[in-house]
Amino acid sequence: MGKLEGKVAVITGGSSGLALESAKRFVDEGAYVFITGRGQEQLDQAVRLIGRNVTGVRGDAAKLDDLDHLFDTVKREKGEIDILFASAGKGEAAQLSEVTEQHFDREFGLIVRGTLFTAQKALPLINDGGSIILTGSVASVKGFPGFGVYAASKAALRSFARTWLNELKGRKIRVNVLSPGQVDTPDSQRLDKATREMFESLIPRGKMGRPEEIAAAALFLASDDSSYVNGMDFAVDGGFSAI
Amino acid sequence: MGKLEGKVAVITGGSSGMALASAKRFVEEGAYVFITGRRQEQLDEAVKAINRNVTGVRGDAANLDDLDRLFDTVKREKGKIDILFASAGKGEPLPLGQITEEHFDAAFDLNVRGTLFTVQKALPLFSDGGSIIMTGSNASAKGFPGFGVYAASKLALRSFARTWLNELKGRQIRVNLLVPGAVTSPMQEEVLTKEAREFFESLIPRGTMGQPDEIARVALFLASDDSSYVNGVELFVDGGMTAV
Numbered sequence: 001m002g003k004l005e006g007k008v009a010v011i012t013g014g015s016s017g018l019a020l021e022s023a024k025r026f027v028d029e030g031a032y033v034f035i036t037g038r039g040q041e042q043l044d045q046a047v048r049l050i051g052r053n054v055t056g057v058r059g060d061a062a063k064l065d066d067l068d069h070l071f072d073t074v075k076r077e078k079g080e081i082d083i084l085f086a087s088a089g090k091g092e093a094a095q096l097s098e099v100t101e102q103h104f105d106r107e108f109g110l111i112v113r114g115t116l117f118t119a120q121k122a123l124p125l126i127n128d129g130g131s132i133i134l135t136g137s138v139a140s141v142k143g144f145p146g147f148g149v150y151a152a153s154k155a156a157l158r159s160f161a162r163t164w165l166n167e168l169k170g171r172k173i174r175v176n177v178l179s180p181g182q183v184d185t186p187d188s189q190r191l192d193k194a195t196r197e198m199f200e201s202l203i204p205r206g207k208m209g210r211p212e213e214i215a216a217a218a219l220f221l222a223s224d225d226s227s228y229v230n231g232m233d234f235a236v237d238g239g240f241s242a243i
Numbered sequence: 244m245g246k247l248e249g250k251v252a253v254i255t256g257g258s259s260g261m262a263l264a265s266a267k268r269f270v271e272e273g274a275y276v277f278i279t280g281r282r283q284e285q286l287d288e289a290v291k292a293i294n295r296n297v298t299g300v301r302g303d304a305a306n307l308d309d310l311d312r313l314f315d316t317v318k319r320e321k322g323k324i325d326i327l328f329a330s331a332g333k334g335e336p337l338p339l340g341q342i343t344e345e346h347f348d349a350a351f352d353l354n355v356r357g358t359l360f361t362v363q364k365a366l367p368l369f370s371d372g373g374s375i376i377m378t379g380s381n382a383s384a385k386g387f388p389g390f391g392v393y394a395a396s397k398l399a400l401r402s403f404a405r406t407w408l409n410e411l412k413g414r415q416i417r418v419n420l421l422v423p424g425a426v427t428s429p430m431q432e433e434v435l436t437k438e439a440r441e442f443f444e445s446l447i448p449r450g451t452m453g454q455p456d457e458i459a460r461v462a463l464f465l466a467s468d469d470s471s472y473v474n475g476v477e478l479f480v481d482g483g484m485t486a487v
Contacts, residue, residue, distance in 0.1 A: 162487050169448035169450075174483070204408055204409060213472035220469060220470075226464075228482050229479070230482050231486025231487060232479055232486065242476065243409055
């Protein structure tokens with residue numbers, strides 16, 4: 001018997017990387033998952049990869065119309081949500097002196113505004129006792145040069161978790177932040193060799209995380225194994241931010 | 244196939260409460276566990292409750308001779324440790340102004356000094372890739388009146404985790420802190436008045452204390468490979484009490 005038998009999960013940004021790996025793990029554990037992504041082709045590939053108990057809904061988590069379309073689909077097909085993993089987000093680098101309005105608006109529009117409306121629009125469908133997971137970043141507690149706007153946008157999610165868990169406590173809905181460190185994904189493989197080595201030198205074990213290691217932590221937060229865990233900013237970074 | 248198949252775990256303070264619940268979980272998942280406790284009778288009951296794949300070793304985690312005897316037993320019977328859950332700890336409430344040397348020494352000797360030597364003496368038996376879990380307290384982040392010495396002793400463990408994960412990284416041993424909030428347990432019932440209990444419950448978003456098994460499931464997560472990329476965290480298991 002899987003840990004998520006009969007549960008319905010929505011994973012935004014679920015067509016690649018850590019979120020896709022989590023979607024696979026959730027389905028292995030018995031859940032039905034809805035995943036989203038902006039590119040139809042990548043989304044179709046992800047749906048094929050997961051293979052069963054999955055619906056792909058094309059959309060941009062920064063666009064409220066797309067979110068309405070997503071939750072309309074969920075409502076029509078399943079009528080309920082047990083787990084919301086709001087994972088859509090992307091970090092662009094810009095030093096303070098280079099930050100443009102467009103850069104700021106893109107980052108906060110997707111990560112903060114998009115996550116807020118994802119959660120708000122999901123709420124009518126979320127079952128009592130459900131689990132909301134927001135993707136944070138260890139950048140928020142590290143201060144990497146060039147990632148100031150991204151890091152601040154993710155820190156805002158940490159704050160949302162505190163407020164929302166209080167607002168949702170009557171419905172026993174838990175809200176946690178999963179903050180991955182460096183993980184081997186298509187995005188991180190685009191880093192230049194020197195940057196990659198710099199990051200790896202900061203990880204105690206000297207190796208980046210694997211997507212399935214993040215998925216295992218997401219499963220923990222999604223399942224009843226974490227029934228008494230609420231409002232955590234849970235770093236899954238190999239000890240990178242602890243030292 | 245259990246998550247801890249073939250693993251050997253040592254759980255200090257494992258004869259009651261959440262550590263006992265964790266020992267049961269670990270055994271269900273395939274581990275062999277060594278548990279300790281100061282009182283023989285309670286230890287015997289715990290061994291009976293766990294029922295299989297368990298050895299009880301009587302001892303006080305603050306007493307270095309007892310720790311030697313514990314690890315001698317582990318060495319003789321199993322020859323290795325994969326998981327160490329250093330959970331022995333206790334805190335009596337006493338506000339600043341009334342603190343005695345005895346009160347300070349009791350808390351720091353068991354919670355800090357005892358934990359340090361538990362880990363140090365376990366190290367020669369530790370398998371590469373093993374997991375060390377220490378029990379913290381959310382009192383360290385909250386400042387509950389009367390629990391100053393206890394809270395400070397537990398926060399020292401948070402610092403140990405940072406240093407030790409660096410010192411042990413060559414052996415791929417992870418070190419994490421499991422930080423329980425208010426949990427129904429014999430220790431809570433011993434130290435908390437009804438008023439104190441109601442006060443704590445009012446601070447928990449869901450309004451009810453945790454159950455020992457809710458801590459055990461998190462201990463299992465930290466002990467198993469499910470947390471292979473989790474290191475040096477202070478994992479609060481307190482229903483959100485600290486977060487808000």
